[in-house]
Amino acid sequence: MKLNEIIIEGVHFNINGRFKHFVEMKCRKLLNHDCGIIGLQIELIKDQHSKSHTKECMAKGHLKFKGKTITISVKSDKMPKSVDLLVQKLDRSLRRRSRIQKFKRHLNIFK
8 A cells, every 4th residue: 555545345236436526526635634544445235135225335444644643434325425524523533532632642741
């Protein structure tokens, strides 16, 4: 995996170039956080065997850091909506991680 690489995979369906570009543009803003992200893997899953036909599109995001991976998943009824929700959740988790690291650095100054 190259530095700051985005891998987009479709499970149980094929992703066309236009949708792949859409997902990549949504995920680019996550790499601008500059908090040591090595790579990002997005899995788009279409659950064809759900009993109720609601929330059958799932998006999983794997943010890879040095020595650590954050995994988040989201379900929705439409794939673009799942991607939007996933990017929002990943963004919130990155901001939270950044705040925690800043707080830990601040505590180490006063020791």
